[in-house]
Amino acid sequence: MSDAQQSETYAVPSPRFEIRATTTPVSDNLRESILAAPGFGQYFTDHMSHVRWTRDAGWHGAELVPYGPLALDPAAPVFHYAQEIFEGLKAYRHADGSVWCFRPERNAARFRRSAARLALPQLDDETFIESLRALVARDSAWVPTPRDAHDECSLYLRPFMIANGRFLGVKPAAEVDYYVIASPAASYFKGAGKPVSIWLSSHYNRAAPGGTGFAKTGGNYASSLVAQQEAIDHGCDQVAFLDAAENKWVEELGGMNLFFVYADGRLVTPPTGGTILEGVTRDSVLTLAADLDLTPEERPISIDEWRDGVRSGEIVEVFACGTAAVITSIGKLVTEDETIETPETNNDVSQRLRRQLLDIQYGHSADTRGWLTQLA
CATH class of the missing domain: 3.20.10.10 (D-amino Acid Aminotransferase, subunit A, domain 2)
Known part of the structure; x- marks a missing residue:
């Protein structure tokens, strides 16, 4: 089945993400200091996207919440049976100030394939892309602005899905959480382009x-x-x-x-x-x-x-x-x-x-x- 066919199969109306903004955002000065030298995967934006899935209710509760620690039961199956998947893509600041990502529908399709292999629920394209948009639109100040045409700074986006709940037993989880977090990033290797x-x-x-x-x-x-x-x-x-x-x-x-x-x-x-x-x-x-x-x-x-x-x-x-x-x-x-x-x-x-x-x-x-x- 092609990606286009898969997208059509799992198409649903775009969800509305409820916004629960943080009351303690990173200060402008500290954020600018981080963006000047972000490294890779070391700092994170003020918010994260979240959608919940349960066997009875399906996907629900789309929200944008403050970035922070997760509360998980010690018996959550993600800890014991590694039932989890993730993706990686970037948001790029263009010269006019707008922010774009590259082929997110391909990441969404791969995310579904990964989910199917790990016995996790499959997330539709609309929700996947809207979860990126909700986060980046709210935390757009965290998207670095390239200094010149050779500056490869970006906002790295990490969608991930984990099996939640409270049980010990080798079987697919009945509760699952999907999140997206974001991290400003410079080049992955030092001296980008060098062998x-x-x-x-x-x-x-x-x-x-x-x-x-x-x-x-x-x-x-x-x-x-x-x-x-x-x-x-x-x-x-x-x-x-x-x-x-x-x-x-x-x-x-x-x-x-x-x-x-x-x-x-x-x-x-x-x-x-x-x-x-x-x-x-x-x-x-x-x-x-x-x-x-x-x-x-x-x-x-x-x-x-x-x-x-x-x-x-x-x-x-x-x-x-x-x-x-x-x-x-x-x-x-x-x-x-x-x-x-x-x-x-x-x-x-x-x-x-x-x-x-x-x-x-x-x-x-x-x-x-x-x-x-x-x-x-």
Whole structure:
């Protein structure tokens, strides 16, 4: 079923979010100080969106409330059975002061797929997007204003759904809460656009066929942390995973999809196939490839092809992509036995795609594909 068909299936009237504004907002001076150097995921806006679901009443009680701690019973199933999902997208300040997000309907569709896999209720597009709009419209002062065309500041939006209630037992929860929180953000990696180093995990796998690899759920990330620490211990920025069946086929990084640029103009990325997250940035790159006269291919690529292709010059560039990091060139892959280095000068395609994508997101170039949705 296509995303358009899914959207139609779950379409409902847009909810009205009741506003319960905070009485203790962050001061203007403190907020401006935070926006001057926000880092990533360290500070949060004054409010959060919330919608409740119960088996008897369905979705109800849409509200915007002050940001703050959640009161959960110690027996809430999210703690014991990890029944939860999340999403990640950004809000961008344009030159005229308006605020937009990028392809939120794709995040909404992926959120439903994740929910179905984790036996959680599926949230419709209207509520998902309206929850973003309610929060960003109220906390629009938290959306950073870029200093220049190369400033990649934004407001990172984190929708998430958790199983609530009070019981111990392996079964789907009868109570669920959906929230959206927001955090002003600078570039994910220091020195945005600079090549990063990747560690190849040979002892751990991220996902397996029939598992939750395609879902954006915390368990996938929790299981990758030991490999990520291994990468850090070897002086690398990120970790790459191979398939669980043969330990041969390249899948993705801990939180980003991978692309390989070939000398003949092919742009190759591993197929999702149930074990790889269907990234919104990944899909956008495949669409934008034609604008750069590249031929996109979704097919398996082995670690041997990566190694031999770089050494022979057939693979001229490797890069990763995701909402947080946008597009990031990979300078080297480090394994237990060798280091596979791509020349630092070979990052032209990733930089051109990065610039093209950012120009659309920040309103510097025309949105000819209807990818932007105004939030404020």
